[in-house]
Amino acid sequence: MQREGRYIHWADDLCELKADLPGLGGGLTDKERESLDDNEEKEEKEVEVGNGEKGLEEEKEVKEEKARDGEREEKRGMEEEDELEELRAQVVQLLLELEEAREVSQRHEESYTELQGLLEDERLASANQAESFTRQIQRLQAQLRSVQEELDSLEEEKASELWEAQEELRVAQEEVQELQQAAEEAAAERENDIALLQEELCRLRAELERLHNTTQEYELELTTLHAEISMKRQRREEQEQTGTEGEVGQLKDKCLSLMDECQTLRNDNQHLAEKLQLLEQQRAREEQDGQKVDEEQAAKAEVYMSILQTEQMTHQVNSCLQKNSSENKAVNPEKRIEELSEVITLQDQLKQAEERACKVQRECEGLKGELLELQGLYESSQKERAELELELQRCRAELDRLAGRKAQNSCPPSESPVLSIPFIGMVVIMALIWCCWTELLS
Structure with a gap:
């Protein structure tokens, strides 16, 4: 039963992961857009601020920064794709394990039903044995009472014989x-x-x-x-x-x-x-x-x-x-x-x-x-x-x-x-x- 509960819990987790995968891709694009918007705002502010000779240098720096940001974004995209591939492989493996767990749980359920049937049979047999044992115990108790009465009578006879023998x-x-x-x-x-x-x-x-x-x-x-x-x-x-x-x-x-x-x-x-x-x-x-x-x-x-x-x-x-x-x-x-x-x-x-x-x-x-x-x-x-x-x-x-x-x-x-x-x-x-x-x- 504990194994079946664990398998059911793992299946629920896998379903949640499958539901979260498309949302995870949308979340990454929004972040890129926000970073681009921030960069544009910074450039506009620098353009407005820079005058004269500094404007070129600043443009160069902005371009360099943009290039750097693009490289960073590409790296991030590659990393995210690698992570997605790994997650997909893990999900596939988890799905396979889930199938195996379902098969094992089904086998366990079958064995459980068989064991439950055997348990019922054993309960019936034990109940019958208990009834027979109670009858035997009652019969033995009756025999024990009769034997005890005979022992008491024999002890009385022995006591009387002992008294007579002592008198003799x-x-x-x-x-x-x-x-x-x-x-x-x-x-x-x-x-x-x-x-x-x-x-x-x-x-x-x-x-x-x-x-x-x-x-x-x-x-x-x-x-x-x-x-x-x-x-x-x-x-x-x-x-x-x-x-x-x-x-x-x-x-x-x-x-x-x-x-x-x-x-x-x-x-x-x-x-x-x-x-x-x-x-x-x-x-x-x-x-x-x-x-x-x-x-x-x-x-x-x-x-x-x-x-x-x-x-x-x-x-x-x-x-x-x-x-x-x-x-x-x-x-x-x-x-x-x-x-x-x-x-x-x-x-x-x-x-x-x-x-x-x-x-x-x-x-x-x-x-x-x-x-x-x-x-x-x-x-x-x-x-x-x-x-x-x-x-x-x-x-x-x-x-x-x-x-x-x-x-x-x-x-x-x-x-x-x-x-x-x-x-x-x-x-x-x-x-x-x-x-x-x-x-x-x-």
Whole structure:
């Protein structure tokens, strides 16, 4: 548009120049005429003024001046013609440029019309695009509102899940604390039970020592009885028929006393076996090591030794009675029958005592097997306990880590509820396993 305005302005200037050219020629002739008139007036004045000799000189000077003026006018005419030629050439060139400018302006007008058409098309296309964009924006805004509502609902659900998970975590922490307290109490009770069992073991050892001493005393008494029997045998040889009844009565009394002592020993052994059984049952529930098991086995061995010693004593008494019965065969048939019946009863009692001793021994062997089984169970329970303690430590570390993460991240977490629910389930399972383990131990 600016170029077209410039071209139009140049065309107007050229038209004005064309209109001014003839006037410019007329203006130059008027000036010449005025200069000629001025020269004539000057000459007339000089003629009127000059007199005499000066008139010729003045005429010469006037002629010279006229010649000069004519030359000047010719020069001026030539210059004006040159200028006119130059102006004409410039006008022709300007006209050519004007034609070119008109052609360029026409081309620009055509391109302008084309561009204007394209612009209109683009405006229509942009309007259609704007309408489609507005529709898409409205649709996206509706989707954004729905997504925002879904996000709000999800945030509410996450907040509720987080609150529930925190409540479950708090409950699990309380249960873990309760389990820890119960474990500590159970450990304290086990320590007390171990101390009591150690005291009971010491007391049983003292009783076994006492029984061992009593068995030694009984052996001494048996040796003294053997000595007395040998002395009485010598006396019987010396006195064949004197004092046989009194000696037999004494022997019977001694035999009865020995039987009473054997019965007391059997009762003591049975009492010790029961105590050992109770002690083994208690020790199977508590912590124990190889040294304590060896001590118990040593105590059992001492009990078995005492039982064998009592059996040896009974065998010695039986042999003594048999010897006495063989020695007193010739004394009296009735007395002999009574003695034989007493010996049979004593033998029956001894057999019963032996059967009881075998039964106690079998029970001890069964208790040994049970003790070995309990030791295996104890070792497996110790392994399970170690694994549970490691798992509990890992759970504690996980709880501490979650507590630290919760303290660091004040913003609402997005993944913590999903991660904490399996962890809480694992803690609950560990608590149930711990309860089952404590019940098995108890």
